[in-house]
Amino acid sequence: MLRTFFRTEAGSTSALLIATVLALVWANSPWGDTYEAFWHTPMGLSFGTAEFSLDLRHWVNDGLMTLFFFVIGLEISYEVRLGQLRDRRLIAVPAVAAFGGMLVPAGIYLLLNAGGPGAAGWGVPIATDTAFVLGVLAVVGARCPDPLRAFLLTLAIVDDVLAILIIALFYTDELSVPALLTAALLLAAIVTLRWLKIWRAPAYIVLGFALWVATLESGIHPTLVGIALGVLVFVYAPSDQKLLMAGEAVQEFTNEPSARAAREATLRVRHAVSVNERLQLRLHPWSSYVIVPVFALANAGVRLDGETLRAALTSPVSWGIVAGLLLGKFAGIALGTWLPLRLRWGVLPGNLVWGQLFGGAAVSGIGFTVALFIVDLAFADPVIRAEAKIGILAGSLLAAALGWVIFRMAWDRGGVCAPPEAEPDEELPELLSVPVGPRDHVRGRPGAPITIVQYGDFECPYCGRLHPVLTRLLRDNPDVRLVFRHFPLRSIHPRAASAAIVAEAAGDQGRFWEMHDVLYDNQRHLTDADLEHYAAQLDVEPWEDVPRHASRIALDEASGRDSGVRGTPTLFLNGVRYQGPLDEDAISRAIAALRPSPQPS
Structure with a gap:
């Protein structure tokens, strides 16, 4: 809609x-x-x-x-x-x-x-x-x-x-009490028809026009009638029964096309929608x-x-x-x-x-x-x-x-999410403060010579755009591995921390990267109910050990701040801050520059 x-x-x-x-x-x-x-x-x-x-x-x-x-x-x-x-x-x-x-x-x-x-x-x-x-x-x-x-x-x-x-x-300017009372009675009549579930368009059109005239004569601007009548129109989600009946009618028409079946299918499909x-x-x-x-x-x-x-x-x-x-x-x-x-x-x-x-x-x-x-x-x-x-x-x-x-x-600004208070005046560090260790989430060959460390936020739109780029880079470059560290920007992304906790809960089951992909594929839907739904799909209990997961996320945030991370996404290539554009060609060139030059034969 x-x-x-x-x-x-x-x-x-x-x-x-x-x-x-x-x-x-x-x-x-x-x-x-x-x-x-x-x-x-x-x-x-x-x-x-x-x-x-x-x-x-x-x-x-x-x-x-x-x-x-x-x-x-x-x-x-x-x-x-x-x-x-x-x-x-x-x-x-x-x-x-x-x-x-x-x-x-x-x-x-x-x-x-x-x-x-x-x-x-x-x-x-x-x-x-x-x-x-x-x-x-x-x-x-x-x-x-x-x-x-x-x-x-x-x-x-x-x-x-x-x-x-x-x-x-x-x-x-002025109110006419008789016209106002007439408008109120007409509105009550429309509400009564709705309550009785009488759906006859001519009745609503006649009463609606009369209500408009009465409101205009009352001195109140008649556009108020438009809002009121629009709000009163019945709206509902299609019920399973109506959808089933519409599907059966369409199936009947498909099997035996006829004017009667076409009319029935049209009516059933129309009634399924409010x-x-x-x-x-x-x-x-x-x-x-x-x-x-x-x-x-x-x-x-x-x-x-x-x-x-x-x-x-x-x-x-x-x-x-x-x-x-x-x-x-x-x-x-x-x-x-x-x-x-x-x-x-x-x-x-x-x-x-x-x-x-x-x-x-x-x-x-x-x-x-x-x-x-x-x-x-x-x-x-x-x-x-x-x-x-x-x-x-x-x-x-x-x-x-x-x-x-x-x-x-x-x-x-370069495609980076950062809260206003996170704009530093100091010169930022260039090196990763905490080297990649056994507690990190790693995607790719464990011994790969090139490591990309990403500080990310599951609600960050720029991280969302970067996600498929990094996925393709890992697929096309077997000598590259990706490390993801949490850096939720709580002041501008209120659901990022909860999403990070659910990702950590999935990590306990060895399914961090599956949840990572699900969250980035559904960035617009990260309410608690959405997160619980994703967790249920992966057979994960999302809120079982929140303090431990929050502590784990806090360690990532601390390492990010010590490394000069102020917004997301921030990348480090082999421990050095990457400062180029966040597109596939630019990152590919930076990766290629890290590979040793071929020795002349």
């Missing part, structure tokens, strides 16, 4: 960018006056004397965007019940990070605008644009691992929920490739003539939004990530390093869709609206550039 979401959202970034450019070109063309005129065209429904009408922009912002938030509600429901949000330890860190990423930008904005005409816009820099963020991460490519995408998606989901609550609570997932599959492309780009086309158009730009350059609204998106988001998310990790409230979803997290915090400052949405609610003055939109465009561009620079710097 996450991979599908990433692919759809990242791919839609191009459509969103094109729509934004078209809106800007249209608003700044010789026909720029037609931009606002077109989006203020009224359109509605009438039945006798009853009439319901909105202009085109409000149909987009209040109508189509409700469907957009409905898809977000579907995603929230799925992730809470079956996905990543089931694990409270994985929710805590991105949730606090999302809260920090909203609180700090709002505070920075208010520092510049409190008491002024732009004070109501404090909600503009709080929201992260998921589509643009994932699009930037797609461009970043290998510098951004899947766990970071999962972390940022979780953060974005929490961010969206908080943004909708802020819109409902702080950007509602309504939530089926709706996501159908609606995600519409949301990503139609609704959000149309929203951008309707809202991103702002005149960029000299007078408008000069006004924006001196406007506290523009500067407040730029500072909030660029600095506030970065500082708030970074602090919100560090605090729960420091207090042990939760863990990260995988092998992430601070450079990657900082890059993710920076690109989260791309606030576009919801930011433009709140501009329309916060400001009635078209001049202030224009200044706010210019601030959104400038802040988002700068946040994307900052994220790109941070990702490049993190990557160009």
Whole structure:
């Protein structure tokens, strides 16, 4: 589900960018006056004397965007019940990070605008644009691992929920009690249908539309309806019985193809998958490739003539939004990530390093869709609206550039995981402090003349990339052996120490290297439950002698620190620190240099 979401959202970034450019070109063309005129065209429904009408922009912002938030509600429901949000330890860190990423930008904005005409816009820099963020991460490519995408998606989901609550609570001018009571009754009717397990799409569509109209008339922004209905859609994991019945129906169709068997197989397969997932599959492309780009086309158009730009350059609204998106988001998310990790409230979803997290915090400052949405609610003055939109465009561009620079710097550090406090000023030793001995884990021919000692961490992404490289080197070079020593970076890889203990437990059974390979092949799945599963597969008791294994790991760490190891992976070739690139060709050349030159005959 996450991979599908990433692919759809990242791919839609191009459509969103094109729509934004078209809106800007249209608003700044010789026909720029037609931009606002077109989006203020009224359109509605009438039945006798009853009439319901909105202009085109409000149909987009209040109508189509409700469907957009409905898809977000579907995603929230799925992730809470079956996905990543089931694990409270994985929710805590991105949730606090999302809260920090909203609180700090709002505070920075208010520092510049409190008491002024732009004070109501404090909600503009709080929201992260998921589509643009994932699009930037797609461009970043290998510098951004899947766990970071999962972390940022979780953060974005929490961010969206908080943004909708802020819109409902702080950007509602007047409340109509009768309409609000009607909306509550309609929502209760939908909940009752769900409780009775009545799954009739027309009933939900009619009630949902009526709920949207009642909410719109109540004064509460109707996008809240989208989130609520999305969360209510039923989601479940396929049961064994449903999977079995679907398989039997497909088998029957394969044996005796017929229209009846095809219909039965189709129904059985469809019912094995929850309504939530089926709706996501159908609606995600519409949301990503139609609704959000149309929203951008309707809202991103702002005149960029000299007078408008000069006004924006001196406007506290523009500067407040730029500072909030660029600095506030970065500082708030970074602090919100560090605090729960420091207090042990939760863990990260995988092998992430601070450079990657900082890059993710920076690109989260791309606030576009919801930011433009709140501009329309916060400001009635078209001049202030224009200044706010210019601030959104400038802040988002700068946040994307900052994220790109941070990702490049993190990557160009040489492919080594190291906590920030482990950056030494002293000159590091070049020689291995503790020679290879009988207690070491050795892979390869015992008497091999060339020894590679690796200080590694099972959660380190660079160690994960190095693992297949070393495997091939050992296979192609019988005169090389590999020694693995533990160096878990506990401050940035919270599961590395537990993984090392399980590896040592496997070593007691003579299966260290089997567990070593399993752990590196499953770096994204190193929870205690995962580790126990791997141990059971190898018939290992993982927690039987933890103090002894922890002591063994501590000896490796001590030898690493004495040898100048500050990050992972760190290699020593025949006792001398290797300082070249961590790719197969470079390491092969270093190995070849250790072999004695052939004597002339």
